[in-house]
Amino acid sequence: MDLEHNQLPQGEEKSKAVQEMFDLIAPRYDFVNRIMTLRLDVRWRKKTVKALSLPPESIVMDLACGTGDFCIELEKSGMIPIGFDFSFGMLKASRSFSRFTQADVLQLPLRSNSIDGATCGFALRNLTELPAFFEEVARVLKPGGKIGFLDVAEPENRLLNWGHHLYFDRIVPKVGGFFSDKSAYSYLPKSFSYLPPYPEIIQMIEQAGFEHVQRKLLTPGSAQLISGEKV
Numbered sequence: 615m616d617l618e619h620n621q622l623p624q625g626e627e628k629s630k631a632v633q634e635m636f637d638l639i640a641p642r643y644d645f646v647n648r649i650m651t652l653r654l655d656v657r658w659r660k661k662t663v664k665a666l667s668l669p670p671e672s673i674v675m676d677l678a679c680g681t682g683d684f685c686i687e688l689e690k691s692g693m694i695p696i697g698f699d700f701s702f703g704m705l706k707a708s709r710s711f712s713r714f715t716q717a718d719v720l721q722l723p724l725r726s727n728s729i730d731g732a733t734c735g736f737a738l739r740n741l742t743e744l745p746a747f748f749e750e751v752a753r754v755l756k757p758g759g760k761i762g763f764l765d766v767a768e769p770e771n772r773l774l775n776w777g778h779h780l781y782f783d784r785i786v787p788k789v790g791g792f793f794s795d796k797s798a799y800s801y802l803p804k805s806f807s808y809l810p811p812y813p814e815i816i817q818m819i820e821q822a823g824f825e826h827v828q829r830k831l832l833t834p835g836s837a838q839l840i841s842g843e844k845v
């Protein structure tokens with residue numbers, strides 16, 4: 615599927631296209647990510663892990679873990695990460711020593727009420743069914759289990775918003791196309807439209823069985839952190 619020119623796919627078609635795209639860009643994913651976010655993604659992940667407020671030795675599943683950047687951050691904080699992703703290419707490109715399983719995060723191979731926390735980085739918009747995902751996370755977490763979901767956002771300040779769009783809509787596809795795959799990095803800014811407005815996301819998470827659900831924009835407003843606790 616040519617993600618650059620076609621309408622954005624849905625359902626099974628989307629899932630297959632996303633998996634193939636990440637398999638393709640996996641070898642240079644980390645490198646391009648650091649350039650694209652000017653290394654801000656490293657800081658955003660640290661904040662997300664801190665927001666979990668879980669003690670060392672906690673078992674945390676990193677959902678749609680990709681090359682395992684969150685796993686590395688969780689390891690640094692003394693937690694025990696387990697990564698899940700359906701792209702074998704992304705898992706193979708990992709630099710983390712955590713345990714990884716190739717799996718669809720909508721059907722986790724884990725017992726109910728068994729895990730202390732969950733992280734998910736820049737993947738919500740790639741999933742086909744957000745409510746089903748939040749319900750699956752709620753099933754697997756222990757009561758009191760914590761979530762930290764990091765994803766893209768738009769700055770609220772008008773000038774920053776303009777700069778954000780100029781950068782992500784015009785510059786990122788060119789930089790990504792130069793170092794990696796043009797079609798994949800043109801899809802990236804478009805994929806933002808899959809993400810519902812944050813009040814809807816919060817509502818879905820609460821309906822799945824979480825409380826104290828909060829959303830925080832992270833500097834300069836290009837990322838959002840959604841945190842909460844399983845009831």
Ligand SMILES: C[S@@+](CC[C@H](N)C(=O)[O-])C[C@H]1O[C@@H](n2cnc3c(N)ncnc32)[C@H](O)[C@@H]1O
Nearest residue numbers: 636678679680699700701704718719735737740
């Ligand atoms: C933008 S990458 C993010 C990777 C990593 N979390 C990070 O922060 O860099 C999105 C990841 O979501 C994965 N993904 C998308 N849908 C998935 C699903 N249903 N099950 C498992 N992984 C999925 C892709 O394979 C890809 O590795």
